[in-house]
Amino acid sequence: MINEFDTIAAIATAVSNAGIGIVRISGDDSLRIIGEIFEPYNKKKDAKNLESHRIYYGNIMDGREVIDECIVLIMKGPHSYTKEDVVEIDCHGGVSVIYRILNLVIAHGARPADPGEFTKRAFLNGRIDLSQAEAVMELIDSKNELARRNSVSQLKGNLSDKIKKIREEVLYQIAYIESALDDPEHISLDGYPQQLAGLVDNWIEITDKMLSSYDDGRYISEGIRTCIVGKPNAGKSSFLNTLLGEERAIVTEVAGTTRDTLEESVTIDGITLNMIDTAGIHDTEDQVEKIGVQKAKKEIENADIILFLADSSIPLEKEDFDILEEIRDRKKIILLNKSDKDTEFDDTPLREYLNEEDPIISISAKYNEGIDDFIKELKNLMFHGRIDTNNEMYITNARHKKALDDALTSFQCAKRSIEDGMPEDFFTIDLMNGYEKLGLIVGESVEEDLINEIFSRFCTGK
Numbered sequence: 395m396i397n398e399f400d401t402i403a404a405i406a407t408a409v410s411n412a413g414i415g416i417v418r419i420s421g422d423d424s425l426r427i428i429g430e431i432f433e434p435y436n437k438k439k440d441a442k443n444l445e446s447h448r449i450y451y452g453n454i455m456d457g458r459e460v461i462d463e464c465i466v467l468i469m470k471g472p473h474s475y476t477k478e479d480v481v482e483i484d485c486h487g488g489v490s491v492i493y494r495i496l497n498l499v500i501a502h503g504a505r506p507a508d509p510g511e512f513t514k515r516a517f518l519n520g521r522i523d524l525s526q527a528e529a530v531m532e533l534i535d536s537k538n539e540l541a542r543r544n545s546v547s548q549l550k551g552n553l554s555d556k557i558k559k560i561r562e563e564v565l566y567q568i569a570y571i572e573s574a575l576d577d578p579e580h581i582s583l584d585g586y587p588q589q590l591a592g593l594v595d596n597w598i599e600i601t602d603k604m605l606s607s608y609d610d611g612r613y614i615s616e617g618i619r620t621c622i623v624g625k626p627n628a629g630k631s632s633f634l635n636t637l638l639g640e641e642r643a644i645v646t647e648v649a650g651t652t653r654d655t656l657e658e659s660v661t662i663d664g665i666t667l668n669m670i671d672t673a674g675i676h677d678t679e680d681q682v683e684k685i686g687v688q689k690a691k692k693e694i695e696n697a698d699i700i701l702f703l704a705d706s707s708i709p710l711e712k713e714d715f716d717i718l719e720e721i722r723d724r725k726k727i728i729l730l731n732k733s734d735k736d737t738e739f740d741d742t743p744l745r746e747y748l749n750e751e752d753p754i755i756s757i758s759a760k761y762n763e764g765i766d767d768f769i770k771e772l773k774n775l776m777f778h779g780r781i782d783t784n785n786e787m788y789i790t791n792a793r794h795k796k797a798l799d800d801a802l803t804s805f806q807c808a809k810r811s812i813e814d815g816m817p818e819d820f821f822t823i824d825l826m827n828g829y830e831k832l833g834l835i836v837g838e839s840v841e842e843d844l845i846n847e848i849f850s851r852f853c854t855g856k
């Protein structure tokens with residue numbers, strides 16, 4: 395039977411030939427195992443009695459055979475990642491070396507760790523809460539600087555602190571109401587509901603604010619789904635290539651050759667765009683093109699923002715207007731491409747299809763002009779100019795969003811009961827609900843299945 399706290403081991407670095415590989419061990423047997431397989435060069439150091447938070451240099455041995463020359467780090471619990479005794483073996487990063495050492499550690503009594511099991515132990519042993527554990531995963535997955543910053547902030551406990559503060563306040567009020575109901579002679583609830591209403595308003599405001607950061611948070615962590623549309627030859631592929639800084643999409647002068655969709659991820663100024671270059675949306679009898687057009691429509695539907703690219707060296711045509719009609723109500727940026735060509739462009743008919751906030755930017759994909767303006771407008775449109783300046787926490791995790799949504803509903807119910815003059819024990823039910831929902835974020839009273847599910851998404855060795 396697997397013991398939840400037996401000694402586990404895993405390769406913590408990427409398994410490929412690299413400079414260094416790390417095998418990590420955690421649990422009560424860690425020090426015994428390293429004592430059996432490690433010979434420090436400094437013979438005065440007995441491998442069975444290595445000191446905590448020291449680094450040792452020596453050989454990993456399988457009996458009399460030297461497996462590799464390594465550095466060994468000792469971190470005795472509770473001052474370690476998992477709060478258990480942790481040993482890290484830094485070996486040469488060859489796949490065969492790392493596996494040989496891992497297998498040796500396992501042969502000496504450790505069990506292979508499940509994905510995320512080290513972090514799961516850090517959580518189960520109370521070193522971090524669930525939102526911090528999730529931040530570890532987001533940090534590893536972070537695609538850009540903003541996502542990294544947000545994950546670190548969550549890892550440091552910024553989200554947990556906010557949640558814990560509201561929960562403490564809620565619990566205090568629940569306890570107050572209950573003691574007053576138990577002991578009405580000594581504790582009066584006169585005027586209390588009005589006072590409570592003020593507090594509930596504050597909880598609603600904070601929860602609501604966290605929830606409203608979710609879209610920004612998603613754009614930061616997952617990237618913005620950006621769909622480029624425009625008729626063939628408008629310069630979509632060229633624009634994509636300019637952004638990517640390399641010639642990865644097909645650039646061609648033959649209309650309609652970008653038949654399928656092409657997705658590329660590009661990070662500029664800390665913002666990740668998941669760019670989808672679509673086939674043009676136009677009437678066509680060509681079966682292959684037809685499929686491309688249908689796919690383009692689907693991509694438009696799923697996009698967070700549409701970039702409409704027009705060739706500004708020629709007047710707009712029916713096909714441009716068909717596309718504009720398709721994206722009329724969407725969040726979009728109009729890019730008037732080929733600004734290097736010296737031609738007059740009349741944008742009056744274009745404006746009839748636009749909303750007031752839709753930016754129009756002149757660019758030249760070919761000569762890399764107007765790209766800075768585009769990025770500036772994009773940031774404005776997606777983050778309302780907020781993103782660079784503040785150190786706000788963004789909610790990036792769908793599980794947290796759901797819990798906040800539920801907590802908000804409970805606080806709103808409590809507020810309504812207060813306004814309707816309902817008896818006090820009515821509020822306590824809703825307040826308790828809100829308290830419990832917020833608790834899910836930090837991992838309180840979370841079902842074991844959910845915990846297992848969350849950690850199974852981690853990589854092995856983390």
Ligand code: GDP
Binds near residue numbers: 734
């Ligand atoms: P797509 O069909 O919309 O993907 O268009 P392409 O990117 O394949 O470009 C079509 C043609 O327009 C190519 O010959 C490009 O070199 C040219 N082109 C693209 N952008 C510009 C630009 O900014 N200025 C000029 N002069 N030509 C461009």
